[in-house]
Amino acid sequence: MKHLLVKFFSQYKSLSEEDIKIIEDNAIIRKYQKGAILLKEGQYAKESYLVLKGCIRSYYIIDGEEKNTDFFLEYDPLVPISYIKNQPSKYFIECLEDCVLSIGKTERTEKLLLSYPNFIPLYRKISDDYSTNQLISTDKYRNLSPEEHYLEIRKLKPELLERIPQYQLASYLGIKPQSLSRIRKRLIHQK
Amino acid sequence: MKHLLVKFFSQYKSLSEEDIKIIEDNAIIRKYQKGAILLKEGQYAKESYLVLKGCIRSYYIIDGEEKNTDFFLEYDPLVPISYIKNQPSKYFIECLEDCVLSIGKTERTEKLLLSYPNFIPLYRKISDDYSTNQLISTDKYRNLSPEEHYLEIRKLKPELLERIPQYQLASYLGIKPQSLSRIRKRLIHQK
DNA sequence: GGAATTCATTCACCTAGGTTAACTTCGGTG
DNA sequence: CACCGAAGTTAACCTAGGTGAATGAATTCC
Structure with a gap:
């Protein structure tokens, strides 16, 4: 190793x-x-x-x-x-x-x-x-909504989204897993 | 002086x-x-x-x-x-x-x-x-809702509420003046 | 003293996220 | 193979705060 x-x-x-x-x-x-x-x-x-x-x-x-x-x-x-x-x-x-x-x-x-x-x-x-x-690194993202923060991560560290369970990411974003589900759905349907 | x-x-x-x-x-x-x-x-x-x-x-x-x-x-x-x-x-x-x-x-x-x-x-x-x-001192209050933060200030620095205009306090709490008005109303009517 | 700002309040309507609960999918384990 | 538990999704309903506009009250300005 x-x-x-x-x-x-x-x-x-x-x-x-x-x-x-x-x-x-x-x-x-x-x-x-x-x-x-x-x-x-x-x-x-x-x-x-x-x-x-x-x-x-x-x-x-x-x-x-x-x-x-x-x-x-x-x-x-x-x-x-x-x-x-x-x-x-x-x-x-x-x-x-x-x-x-x-x-x-x-x-x-x-x-x-x-x-x-x-x-x-x-x-x-x-x-x-x-x-x-x-x-x-919370400071940088203090002013972002959870949705904006999610988009930032998807842009900057897309690999992370594949690696960690969504409820762990939700906790990082400061929301419940259900809400992250909703955000993802929103993003799919509007684009 | x-x-x-x-x-x-x-x-x-x-x-x-x-x-x-x-x-x-x-x-x-x-x-x-x-x-x-x-x-x-x-x-x-x-x-x-x-x-x-x-x-x-x-x-x-x-x-x-x-x-x-x-x-x-x-x-x-x-x-x-x-x-x-x-x-x-x-x-x-x-x-x-x-x-x-x-x-x-x-x-x-x-x-x-x-x-x-x-x-x-x-x-x-x-x-x-x-x-x-x-x-x-943002850190201490990161996890408080605006309403909880307002109550903290009222407890710890009540003089501040008399001294500064409410829209300045609203900006500190991270909300609009209308929302601070609403919070104050809520607090009056429920107590 | 009257007009114009400025600030606070209120209202109707909107949106994001929380809550609760049901349902699904899937991987593991008997 | 059947069952179980964990993770994700969906839906109905709730709440807090945003938005825009109207109103009122207080200050300042001429």
């Missing part, structure tokens, strides 16, 4: 044989089953993730209802806010499919960059890129 | 005659007329404010519509995000009444604290207190 991580890095830079060896030797790869919980509300996150295979959701519980805040697919980096801020998490993180994840820990990464300083610009590129791909 | 600033400080600590003189000698107090714009979208904020008298709103414009994000009354500190992050502002800041404001600038404050280090714990107290009173 390490080749998937190499593939991820090679999106950013062409890698030498040696680079590849370093990446493979230092990778921590873990597999999780569908339904596995990576982080619970109240816990401190101990690591961050890169999705190599599978699909993950983050959600919180309000008034007894789960509300999805984000989904992560292949090559999405998932850095829990709890990990950055070293605070108890407000969110749950759960695998929606069987997953293969690369594990990231700050101290480890820093040590690695000391040993292999030529990876530093690569890491900078990746983390710059990541800043556009935030956990909890 | 400087006595209002002294009054503000004395909420946090009992002040000696000398303290009072220092505060008064170093205060920057400015008056603004109703309707004055303190900061426009795109500008860099050059200072922060403490409301000594009057009422201020911050808002942004989306699809040609103004949306209020916050109101500030007497003794509310107003630190533009643009000032903290040194970024162009996403918000407008406008006086809803004639205002008397105390002006704060970081370098100036820091110089002052060097000369008068006994003010340092006082400043710490004030800025700790401020962190609970953030600009853009």
